[in-house]
Amino acid sequence: MKPVRTLLTALILGGSIGLAVPASAEMAFGNRADTELATSLWALMEYKGLVGEGAVMTRPYKGMPPHGMILELIEMPVSLQGHTGPLIVKRNYGGDGISVDDVINDPGRYLQAVTVMLKREPGYDPDNHDWFYVKYDARGRVMKNPKGVPLAGRVAKGMQTGCIACHGTASGDDFVFNHDRYK
Numbered sequence: 001m002k003p004v005r006t007l008l009t010a011l012i013l014g015g016s017i018g019l020a021v022p023a024s025a026e027m028a029f030g031n032r033a034d035t036e037l038a039t040s041l042w043a044l045m046e047y048k049g050l051v052g053e054g055a056v057m058t059r060p061y062k063g064m065p066p067h068g069m070i071l072e073l074i075e076m077p078v079s080l081q082g083h084t085g086p087l088i089v090k091r092n093y094g095g096d097g098i099s100v101d102d103v104i105n106d107p108g109r110y111l112q113a114v115t116v117m118l119k120r121e122p123g124y125d126p127d128n129h130d131w132f133y134v135k136y137d138a139r140g141r142v143m144k145n146p147k148g149v150p151l152a153g154r155v156a157k158g159m160q161t162g163c164i165a166c167h168g169t170a171s172g173d174d175f176v177f178n179h180d181r182y183k
């Protein structure tokens with residue numbers, strides 16, 4: 001087969017069985033597989049009462065940039081696509097002069113983003129402890145960076161700033177700031 005035809009066949013086959021085409025397979029984040037997993041994860045989190053209407057509330061605490069003025073943190077193991085791993089959900093609240101009590105009394109009004117880390121199967125991102133990151137808006141849509149790339153997957157891998165670069169500085173070398181349980 002001529003090279004061009006081989007490439008076309010590969011693209012068609014790849015598309016029809018749902019494989020990413022080579023260009024997007026090289027992207028560390030924001031490709032179709034990443035956004036699809038992020039969408040499934042939001043549905044699972046809704047089902048578990050971690051996000052959405054009637055989600056379980058914890059006592060929020062004062063935070064700092066980049067995550068927000070007031071935060072909530074919830075963790076549990078979840079199973080998704082045949083793998084079970086820890087999920088860390090951070091709700092990020094903001095608004096002029098808001099207090100912890102404002103958030104407890106009307107969380108939906110101040111929720112600005114939900115940032116999550118899901119530990120995936122070994123080999124997903126061995127350099128960075130296999131974490132899958134997502135930033136959702138309050139309604140569960142995957143947010144995008146200024147270049148329009150969805151913030152889902154190995155977010156900003158290899159870049160100087162962003163989820164991985166910053167979380168790589170967390171103590172315990174586990175990419176988690178809050179504790180060192182996943183060392």
Ligand code: HEC
Pocket residue numbers: 063064066067068071073088089090115116117133134135151155161162163164166167170175176177178179
């Ligand atoms: C400039 C540094 C920085 C960047 C960039 C950053 N984070 Fe964080 N993140 C933190 C810090 C510091 C904490 C712990 C303090 C807190 O609660 O805000 C944290 C906490 C978290 C937690 C709770 C688990 C933990 O590590 O304690 C999650 C989940 C999280 N971030 C997700 C994300 C996602 C997703 C992104 C990218 C879209 C991101 N973060 C980008 C600094 C950062």
